[in-house]
Amino acid sequence: MTQRTVLVIFGTRPEAIKLFPVVRALADQPALRVRTCVTAQHRGLLDQVLAIADLAPDIDLDLMEPGQTLDRLTARLLTGLGEVMDAERPDLVVVQGDTATAMAGALAAYYRKLPVAHVEAGLRSGDIYHPWPEEVNRRIVAPIATWHFAPTDTAAEALRRETIDPAAIHVTGNTVIDALLWTQGRIAADPMLAAGLDPIADRLAGRRLVLVTTHRRENFGDGMGAIARAIGRIADREDVALLFPMHPNPSVGSVMDAMLGERGNVWRIPPLDYPHFVRALELCDIVLTDSGGVQEEAPALGKPVLVMRETTERPEGVAAGTARLVGTDENRIVSEVFTLLDNSGAYAAMARAHNPFGDGQAATRIARIIADAGRA
Secondary structure: OOOEEEEEEEOOHHHHHHHHHHHHHHHOOOOEEEEEEEOOOOHHHHHHHHHHOOOOOOEEOOOOOOOOOHHHHHHHHHHHHHHHHHHHOOOEEEEEOOOHHHHHHHHHHHHOOOOEEEEOOOOOOOEOOEOOOHHHHHHHHOOOOOEEEEOOHHHHHHHHHOOOOHHHEEEOOOHHHHHHHHHHHHHHHOHHHHHHHHHHHHHOOOOEEEEEEOOOHHHOOHHHHHHHHHHHHHHOOOOEEEEEEOOOOHHHHHHHHHHHOOOOOEEEEOOOOHHHHHHHHHHOOEEEEOOOOHHHHHHHOOOOEEEOOOOOOOHHHHHHOOEEEOOOOHHHHHHHHHHHHHOHHHHHHHHOOOOOOOOOOHHHHHHHHHHHHHHO
16 A cells, blocks of 8 residues: 655644644554654643653754744744655645744645645634734645644634635544543543642642633733733632743743742742643633633633633634633733632533533544545
């Protein structure tokens, strides 16, 4: 049997989380030979996911530099990935989401007339600066891609509005649910994988736990300052604890250090590997985030999500009632968190809402479509 070579490209922790189920599913297809290339856009955070997924990349470009500008990063990604494609000579390229790695990978493939499969296609906020630069990265990939694996009907409709051929759009669910359920199974089989949070669970002592993540570039500056002040006001409550895995970007840490100082119920910790992050989602009562993927993961576990952004490219969660946009207004953040803490009806309405992001079989669907395309 002649195998087609599939080159799967990723560079950040979220990409790795959402693509390792796809890599596994593609490898189960006899007609496909899978090669993986990482750019290491997030070095340390990426390696955490590779370790838990037992995934050793075939090519590691290790392109990240301290203080690297977006244009320099993009240039190095484009040339580096182009050289990989010239050496590997794949039959098709798989990219995921909205990163600089995904955009540059799709563009390098286009320059070589290689078909592109875009996992998590069609997400749109409608504002090119929110999220920035991710919204434009996604839009650049769309006209290049041959296969558009949309996680939801809403994402598929966004692609159709952009005149993408409906026959090229496949609604699969989001692969992050595959990764989440797989990781939960691993933790259940071996609790030591996430035992590092046992001391935090023991310290809760009946307090409600708010899980905080923040790292968006568009929130740097005044927005991050407002988020820090809101966290401080929430922490003034004795019945609350906040778990805050700190993103390594100094634009986050320096602001939090200056405004929060040392508080006994604000547990600022290093970034969590994926099993520990899943455990944190299980332990928490509320998620306060400006992340994208957490908007999909938390509802799968029945956790209300307050999104510290003005727009979201994941409106399905808002429509379903699992997520709520609260922006970066200090008073609004505090008010929305307190409502969920104090109003059991409001909390239940969000916690019981339907999760619109998938059933854990997205990667299998994607792999079958790619394999079947080679037999057509």
